[in-house]
Amino acid sequence: xxxxxxxxxxxxxxxxxxxxxxxxxxxxxxxxxxxxxxxxxxxxxxxxxxxxxxxxxxxxxxxxxxxxxxxxxxxxxxxxxxxxxxxxxxxxxxxxxxxxxxxxxxxxxxxxxxxxxxxxxxxxxxxxxxxxxxxxxxxxxxxxxxxxxxxxxxxxxxxxxxxxxxxxxxxxxxxxxxxxxxxxxxxxxxxxxxxxxxxxxxxxxxxxxxxxxxxxxxxxxxxxxxxxxxxxxxxxxxxxxxxxxxxxxxxxxxxxxxxxxxxxxxxxxxxxxxxxxxxxxxxxxxxxxxxxxxxxxxxxxxxxxxxxxxxxxx
Ligand code: CP
Numbered sequence: 661x662x663x664x665x666x667x668x669x670x671x672x673x674x675x676x677x678x679x680x681x682x683x684x685x686x687x688x689x690x691x692x693x694x695x696x697x698x699x700x701x702x703x704x705x706x707x708x709x710x711x712x713x714x715x716x717x718x719x720x721x722x723x724x725x726x727x728x729x730x731x732x733x734x735x736x737x738x739x740x741x742x743x744x745x746x747x748x749x750x751x752x753x754x755x756x757x758x759x760x761x762x763x764x765x766x767x768x769x770x771x772x773x774x775x776x777x778x779x780x781x782x783x784x785x786x787x788x789x790x791x792x793x794x795x796x797x798x799x800x801x802x803x804x805x806x807x808x809x810x811x812x813x814x815x816x817x818x819x820x821x822x823x824x825x826x827x828x829x830x831x832x833x834x835x836x837x838x839x840x841x842x843x844x845x846x847x848x849x850x851x852x853x854x855x856x857x858x859x860x861x862x863x864x865x866x867x868x869x870x871x872x873x874x875x876x877x878x879x880x881x882x883x884x885x886x887x888x889x890x891x892x893x894x895x896x897x898x899x900x901x902x903x904x905x906x907x908x909x910x911x912x913x914x915x916x917x918x919x920x921x922x923x924x925x926x927x928x929x930x931x932x933x934x935x936x937x938x939x940x941x942x943x944x945x946x947x948x949x950x951x952x953x954x955x956x957x958x959x960x961x962x963x964x965x966x967x968x969x970x971x972x973x974x
Contacts, residue, residue, distance in 0.1 A: 661970040665787060665800045666808055666847075667854045673815075680816050680966035684959070687720055693972060694723030700764040701727045701801065702734075704771040704786065709933060710801045710809065713960035714768060720965050721972070726764065739789050753786075757793035766971050767794050770801035773841040775905035781805060781841075782870070797971045807843045810932050811851035813963040817956045818892060821928055827891035828925070832883060833863035834940040835912050836897035839905045844932050845898045846873040853877065862886035864911050870901050883914060890924040895931050895941055918944045928952050 663669050670676055683689060699718050703711060711727065718725035728734060735751040745752065760767055769790050773781035787803040800808055818827070831848055845861075846869060852859050853876045860878045861869065868879055880886050887893060895916045900906040915938070921927060929941070929951045937943055946953060 661797070661967070661974055663791060663797045663799070664808060664967050664971060665784075665791065665798065665803065666806050667811070667850050669808075670854075673851075673854050676812065676966055676970065677816055677819060679969060680812065680959070680962040681819075683720070683965045683969070684962040690721055690969060692722045693969060694718065694721035697972060698724040698726060698764040699766040699768060699799075699968065700760050701725065701768040702760065702770070703727070703729050703801070704731045704737075704769070705802075707770055707801070709957055709960050710770060713957070714801065714809075714964040714968075716961045717964035717968055720961070721968055723968065723972075724764075739785050753789040754793050757790050758795060761795040764796060766797050766799055766968065768799040768801045769803075771803055773804035773843070775839050775841065775899060778901070778904040797974075799967060799971060802843055804841065805843055806847045806850070807932070808847055808851070809960065809963055809967065810844055811847040812967070813956055813959040814848060814894070814930065814932070815851055815855055816959045816963060817930065817952055818928075820959075821952055821955060822892055824891050827857070828889055829857055829859040829892040829894065830886050830890045830924075830927075831859055831861045831894045831896065832886065832916065833861075833867050833914055834895045834897045834916060835914050836907065836936060836940060839899040839907050840897050842869055842873075842898040842901055844896050845869055848894060848896070849873040849877055860886045860890075864908060864914065866900050866902050866906070866908065867898065868902065869898070883920070884923055887920055887923040887927075890927045893921065893924060893927045893929050895929070897940060912939075915939065916941045916945050918942060918948075921945055921948075921950070926950060930956060933957060 736749045738749040771786040781804040862883045
């Protein structure tokens with residue numbers, strides 16, 4: 661694997677999931693694969709799970725792991741070409757990406773969408789610049805429009821915990837007081853499609869994902885109908901793609917509650933975390949025996965380990 665930025669970079673999804681599950685079952689396997697090598701994790705945005713689980717995955721492979729909170733500790737980066745850099749941005753990504761490449765064998769990068777200019781966000785300016793100017797493979801730790809490591813984790817978790825041959829998987833929008841990217845939902849749609857699932861995406865009018873991501877799935881504005889008979893309820897907020905970055909009003913009843921879960925077939929509850937309790941999901945649901953949120957968080961390590969293995973291998 662030459663890079664890991666979307667499902668399109670994965671030559672064999674089944675094999676990648678199997679590799680992650682083998683790594684989980686045998687944590688000592690490949691403990692020296694990364695000896696003498698290094699991964700550098702660059703964070704332009706906050707993280708708890710991605711940061712710690714990827715560090716843990718690197719340790720399992722014997723990789724040196726350098727972590728930098730670029731948004732706080734580094735020089736402000738310029739991404740546009742041909743600009744006169746006489747403002748507050750002291751370093752161009754052209755130099756930064758090439759310099760970091762000299763210090764490591766894989767660059768991990770986390771960045772979010774700005775949620776101001778849809779075309780700009782969907783052109784992935786930050787991730788694309790690192791891919792263009794780095795001379796080592798780039799591992800997305802979430803980008804403006806995708807979160808592939810999270811989706812790999814989610815598929816591993818579904819395979820482990822959902823024993824129905826053709827599960828009904830519902831991706832349900834949930835309310836949130838702040839504008840969040842579409843990245844997790846986009847990737848979940850993309851990766852479940854690649855895994856052969858036709859999922860049901862339930863969202864209010866105006867919160868449909870880009871067709872590029874929702875194609876091949878069922879889209880509905882009727883949450884109760886979507887939840888009926890579900891085996892998996894994956895809940896996530898995202899701001900509007902259509903009215904770009906809007907969060908909507910009067911949509912609190914989209915929260916996932918015990919009453920909503922009662923419509924399902926004793927569905928597993930999933931969320932990537934962090935989550936706002938009693939806004940996105942009620943305490944009763946996230947704390948229930950059917951909640952997989954900790955299983956998901958644990959699988960972040962094994963997903964990251966498998967992807968690092970693939971990147972180092974090639
Ligand atoms: N799910 C996830 O990516 O969590 P963090 O933002 O804490 O890394």
